[in-house]
Amino acid sequence: MTTLELDGNLMLKTAHPEIYKKWVDEDKSFTRQYEVFMLALGYGILKNQRSRKKPNSDIVRLGQSQDDNWVKCIRPAIELLSVVACEGQDVTARWNDLLALADGGLELLWTNFQAQGVLDLPRFLAEAKKEWPDRAKELLKKNHIPA
Amino acid sequence: MIILKIELQNFRPFYGKQTIDLTPIEGRPVILVEALNDVGKTSLFRAIQFCLYGVKKTELPRHINRLAALEDNGETYVKLIFNHDEYQYEIIRSIKFKKNNKPQELPELINNDEFTITKDGAPQKLESIEERNEYIEAILPENASRFFLFDGEKIQIYTQHPPEDRIKEAVEMVLGIRELLNAGDDLEKLEAELRRELTALLRQEATDQRKAEELGKLETEIREIEHQIRGLEEQIAGAQEMVEQTTAELSKKGSIREKVQQRLELENRELPSIKTKIDANIQNLRDFNRNLGLLFISPFLEVLGGETKVTKAAPREWERVAADEILAKGQCICGKPIDVEVRRKLEPLITRPVLTTQELVQQRATELIIAIEPRSLHTAFIDLIEDRTSLESRKRGFVLRINELGKEIGDVKDSDIKSMEQIRDRAKEDIHRKTGQKDEKNRMLDEKKHRFSLDQKELAGKTVSQDVKQKEAMVKTCHEVFEALKEAREQLVKSRQREVEKLASGVFKRLTNNPDLYEGIVINDEYELMIKTVGSIVRPVWTQDPSAGASQVIATSFIAALNKFAAREAPVVIDTPIGRLDPIHKENIINFYPDIGPQVVILYQPHELTKYDIDKINKSVASTWILERDSSNPDITRIKKARGSS
Secondary structure (H helix, E strand, O other): OOOOOOOOOOEEEEOOHHHHHHHHHHOOOOOOHHHHHHHHHHHHHHHOOOOOOOOOEEEEEOOOOOOHHHHHHHHHHHHHHHHHOOOOOOHHHHHHHHHHHHHHHHHHHHHHHHHHOOOOHHHHHHHHHHHHHHHHHHHHHHOOOOO | OEEEEEEEEEEOOEEEEEEEEOOOEOOEOEEEEEEOOOOOHHHHHHHHHHHHHOOOHHHHHHHEOHHHHHHOOEEEEEEEEEEEOOEEEEEEEEEEEOOOOOOOOOOOEOOOOEEEEEEOOEEOOOOOHHHHHHHHHHHOOHHHHOOOEEEOOOOOHHHHOOOOHHHHHHHHHHHOOHHHHHHHHHHHHHHHHHHHHHHHHHHHHOOOHHHHHHHHHHHHHHHHHHHHHHHHHHHHHHHHHHHHHHHHHHHHHHHHHHHHHHHHHHHHHHHHHHHHHHHHHHHHHHHHHHHHHHHHHHHHHHHHHOOOOOOOOOOOHHHHHHHHHHHHHOEOOOOOEOOHHHHHHHHHHHHOOOOOHHHHHHHHHHHHHHHHOHHHHHHHHHHHHHHHHHHHHHHHHHHHHHHHHHHHHOOOOHHHHHHHHHHHHHHHHHHHHHHHHHHHHHHHHHHHHHHHHHHHHHHHHOOOOHHHHHHHHHHHHHHHHHHHHHHHHHHHHHHHHHHHHHHHHHHHHHHOOOOOOEEEEEEOOOOOEEEEEOOOEEEEHHHHOOOHHHHHHHHHHHHHHHHHHOOOOOOEEEEOOOOOOOHHHHHHHHHHHHHOOOOEEEEEOOOOOOHHHHHHHHHHEEEEEEEEEOOOOOOOEEEEEOOOOO
16 A cells, blocks of 8 residues: 555445534534544544444535645545554445444434533543543554554 | 510411520520521511511401411411510410411401410400500510611611601610600690699689780690691601601612612623623634544544654655656646756655555654644633533523522512602601791790790789699799709710710721721711711711611611610511621621620521531520421421521
């Protein structure tokens, strides 16, 4: 492998467009859907949670947005995670795994949101700080990428 | 008088029979009674007044517990057991009521209030209302009771306008001057009676019958003027009562006006301002959420980036491809040929060996960490969340306070306050006008009495009758005694006023939050309270428009001085002891209350006295009681002894 960059035609998708609608359009907690996707993907990877539902609702193509934050940070992060955290023999399989992890994380976040009435973000961040080191080692070992 | 116990049955919120023991202990005069607003503090306070002095007939149904009246015919009573002059007394005032079938209306009475009193267990025979009243007056005169049973918030009345005659009388009663004044009044009446008898004799015996007839006429005129003066006095007293009632009502409503103002301030300024801040915080948080996902994976990125301290990121794949193409073509994308300098910068990008996946991952993770700066992002996030929590908490506090104020304000309107002020102002004008008329009549009366006295003396001098001479001698003696008494009384008043003044100044200096500014309190002949500031500047308190807290402190000093001076031992029962005092005044007054008398019953709500406040006077507390709503029926109040209370 000589590059981490993925085909710009790959599409971010979800099986739960109503959750995106709720947090972006109704609650206005996020400005763009891919911001939710990024959080959900991170949480899904941390918790090793994959959704069983087939993602069928488009969010954005990798090469579609020219937003600075997307280009400089979110897209590179997604590309990186597809290599270090996803399973599959080829790009397509890894991409599908990435979508399943994102929806898995989203489902967990949604369950918490429904129970609390709000997204308890400080709790999620604290959880991340505590759980990532072990989870990271586990992932790196599995994908044969030494830290 | 020291109250030992109060037993209440179906009195206001106290359903069924309930008892509170208020017996003080040697060295522990304070009895604390804690209750939330509207639970029964003021009702307990009123129970004492009701038992001792009764109320107007129209007020009686209001004292009956509504729930008891809905159930069946019944009885409401207050039993007061107290020690006075080494005897134990028991007074019961009761009302019998009919079952009330209309919950919205007040219960109907079966009889007016009944009153019984026993002294050391022996029933006292008191046939008429006058006899009962005289009996109670000898123990604690109703007029003087205002200085022993008082509402901390309402005592400002003594400082807010010149004292009325009723207050003057009450002060004189406490100072023991009233008895002398009454003796003077009796002597004046006796002299008038003797003069009438002398005139009657003169009309029979005088040689100058025409002059005697004129004297008779003059006497009739004097009586007529005296009658007019009494009428004016009654009118003035009525107007004064109106001023007092409206002032008390306005004081209550005045605090409501302040509350309306507070609510407006909260609704129109504080709440919108906090909402704007919350909106800004929401917007900031939304902006922040752009990077939330990245912040979330940042610990993972840090692991991926390893310990490498990257100061400059290695070229990315697209940079290598672009550099390769530019160098191959020898010109920039814009078409401009590249020079040696540019070539020197681009060559390292293509000569660098292709990175392994591990290196790429490490490089990408490091680049991302540099881009998002997770530590400062995390700090910013925590700040935003803390701001939000604090703003939401303030908003909740404002909303809660607005609701509380709404409940306290009830349905009082500003127009009610204005119309009440008009009534009070008209009553004040009435007092002013009628007092002027009374002064004029008194001047006429003095003239006529003087002329009458001279004419009577002249006529008597010309008469030889022994009866006339004898009666004239009696008039003269009576007059001389009256004048002597008057002089003695004036001297006594002055000396006692000075003593009260000294006591009040001592208490005031102890209570005020600014002892360096004040020299003390001065009480003038009209019992007006004056404040003496440094440099001996003396001004009436009510002209200085003192704050509610300052008024309460001045009034408390005055009352405390009267209580210390009073010959009679009496309980001090204080409702709402702290009122609107600032923290310094509050601390001073709390520390002072145990010294106010041999029995001090403090009826307070938990916000007025905290545990910290109570700890400071704990060594003076004989017992603590709690009035609380019944858990099964919030309209019923139960009296409970506080846990840990002796």
